[in-house]
Amino acid sequence: MKIQTVGVVGAGVMGVGIAQNLAQTGHQVILIDVSEEILEKANQEIKNNIRFQGFFNKKEKPENPDVVLNRIQFSTNYKLLDGVEFVIENVTEKWSIKKEVYPQLEAICPESVVFAANTSAIPITRIASVTKRASKVLGMHFMNPVPLKPTVEMIRGYHTSEETIETAKNLLSQMGKEGIVVNDSPGFVSNRVLMLTINEAIFLLHDQVASAEEVDRIFKTCFGHKMGPLETADLIGLDTILFSIEVLYESFNDSKYRPCPLLKRMVDAGLYGRKSGKGFYAYS
Template identity: 65%
Template structure:
């Protein structure tokens, strides 16, 4: 496998997913630069990473194998500045699922990153080829769809864009192996495999609640008790964030111009009301 040209990894976006990626990288021995436009998001990520590493220690029988939260945090630079990426071997972009937000990131990366830096797009639905067109290195752009919570999930979906090179795929597999992850490589299409199917399921589950066919708990019980899923679709939606779910469905609807991706009005109403799931304290379920 091709080797990474250095051990400094940039992570753009300090939300739940970005913080989880930064934590996983730091626990794997990488130096990490975690970048966000908001200092508040960076402080929240610092606190969440500290608490998550402590929580992981409780589950280990041999406490000597548990990571020290302070050691993990010392491997991460929390900043709003892109300049440290001048040494980056690899960058993982995790900003909000809004094209306007993503489109502002890549010119800033291009201005500071060395020519060998690989860009991984951690996106739910946007085309990797479309993102690669924002750069002068489309062969070094690839998709990585991490699952939440990132440190606990052993497999990721990797997406090959139109121009993605075999070397970029090999470097990505090297990075993921150090993070303790396997990958499934798929071709580029909006939503890829996981979210093209998952978002339809979540959206239709929301329709069944809206149409009073069942309540959220009943919907999820069917998936858990009849199909053996660990979580139901609406519990999963609350974990991901209903705003992210809605953004993703809207991207699929726009990309395919297919009415089967029409966003559920109840989902829109909940997002407008600030009922975003776990991160807001209430979604289909209450968490406070």
């Protein structure tokens, strides 16, 4: 059965991509964030993204951006989520912030609604513990840019039911995506490997072994990667990278996850990558 209405909490890079993808596949979306300014920026980003898709995809004529945006309701009011069938949460990768979202969702959403956490490192079982519906909580780790990525890493928490997994797979199928289910562990599969790779690449810069361009060129030309690890870091956001690697460091108490001092310094300086205009590379 088709899921008609989806709540998306958090209108950052990932929330924008998920809302856009859902709207472009015919879903009604309620996009929630804390300020009108953030939501207005999200509205403009979605409009621009759809236009850019039209430039790059000449074979298919994209829908008019206004038609897509009409399927998205932008709001700061959580109470609007009382009629959704599924929620995807995308707030900042800080447990102190994330854990405050779920009691609000719990109080508003019907008991049947699945809560999907789009997190790159925080354990799903921990997230489920602050709800009264642990069997209906799972992880859905989308990749950026969301509309262009065909696969989502799905994470089964300790209590996640098979019915919840199937409901989430159904939604992903409606979005034109496939889900790969893995078990709960900090960082799951993708970020347990990727964050170490990016952090080590940053150490190479810190230790003056190679430049950012040289590091990325080796990965692209020697291994066939479409992007190098530092280009990938700029795309994800260096603040998100730091949050994720700190969660891994805290969770495993293993020194191999120690964040590179250069990464910390760049985040302190506001050099987040593409979203701030400068990271390891400059963006106009």
